[in-house]
Amino acid sequence: MKQKNIFLALGLLFTAMLAAVGCNGKSNVSTEEAEKPTDQPTQVMANIDAANLLTTVCYACHNPKSGSHDEMLAPPLVGIKQQYLNATEDRAGFVERMGAFVTNPSEEAALMKGPIGRFGLMPKPPVTDEQIKAIVAFIYDNELPAPAWFAEHEDEMHGTDKN
Ligand code: HEC
DSSP states (O other): HHHHHHHHHHHHHHHHHHHHHTTTTOOOOHHHHSSSSSSSSHHHHHHHHHHHHHHHHHTTTTTTOOOGGGGGGGOOHHHHHHHHHHHHSHHHHHHHHHHHHHHSSOOOOOOOOOHHHHOOOOOOOOOOOOHHHHHHHHHHHHHOOOOOOOHHHHHHHHHHOOO
């Protein structure tokens, strides 16, 4: 079941990415274009790599498809992202701060202490520092999926009126 969800998420993500690449008119990167001294094709590759790693590595625990709050192995990244957006000034600050935690998870580097108490400290993920930078930038640049229960949970947590 979990496995199936991961494949589903991957499929959706790929479709979304292809659409995004297509819209930018970068879908037909010819060999000729790829050899131009521009970092755009590299950037596209880094994005695809980051999106893949996010779903395969990060979502193994931060799975936005978890059926309920109780099934989560880690807090959803969509909520974590919001905390980091609130705590940092700009993209560079966001990438730096989140990158520092993911590269070397520790209680001191964590923005939120609550989840550590509930889930235990996140282990260092099996990716390189370069990949972490790309993943974290990808998180900043893209809208992340929220679990179905998330909005309700947020309301409960922050007492938003739901009428
Ligand atoms: C083995 C499970 C696991 C994997 C894999 C994992 N995480 Fe986590 N992550 C956690 C848990 C548990 C927490 C909550 C406890 C904590 O903050 O350490 C967490 C917390 C976080 C936080 C918030 C820390 C804070 O500042 O409070 C970020 C950011 C994060 N993860 C990013 C990532 C990214 C990016 C990846 C993929 C490269 C990833 N995680 C992979 C389990 C995981």
